Amino acid sequence: MRAYFGRRYMLSASHKLHAKTLTEEENHAMYGKCNNPHGHGHNYFVEVLVGGAVDAETGMVVDLVALDSAVREKVIDRFDHANLNLDPMFARCVPTTENLCGAIFGLLKDALPAGRLEHVRVEETENNFFERFREG
């Protein structure tokens, strides 16, 4: 029987939205305050949903400790209290929360057994969030 287990994590990071292919004026027009050259930060909430069969012996879809370790090792340790613009994953793309959500989905998809990662939601503030779902 397929069910889903979800867990919420928090990481604090800074970023600056600035596209290298746009001029200073274009960047300012596009990103507004988010283009402040010194950057700014958020407490990002990352919601991870893992799907799978409920284990008959434990009643669990996933080992919480194993999930926490994977998320800590691949995501929290990498991005928490860091400047996202300096991470190699954002060397060629702007660290918008859309791209952060995609990056986290990719990192966790590779870290978890195939087909287990169902959904990642990244909340940048209380008023906006970004999601990526398993496809196919």
Next chain:
Amino acid sequence: MIFITRRATFSASHYYWNDAWPEEKNRQVFGKCANRNGHGHNYVLEVTVAGEPDAVTGFVVDLKWLKDVMEREVLSAYDHRHLNLEAPEFAHVNPTTENLAIAAWNRLEPAVSAAKGAKLSRVRVYETPEIFAEYRGEA
């Protein structure tokens, strides 16, 4: 198709234990959750029903009706109860959050299906604000 969700809270105690395992393995796998004296949570139950809005009322389902169904089928059985000892479905099944989501679905599904045009879509149970499980009726 419109999805409508109603939330309710209940407080219950439980512990995790597999009778087929020796005590040592239970403690190793389930950690603090294996304390046989139990512990408790303030659970949040989220029930999502799918359907088309009725042409006359504009409702997929009447939320008051859904609230009453959740109260009758789930909360009356789980709220302020010890899940292992008082909910028959957990007599031999671990009351994990995953199994709670499935059990709540099984309790709700017949009543929701009986309502004209409504279909149970998702049951989500939060054990804490950071930990939740959901069931969508999949085999």
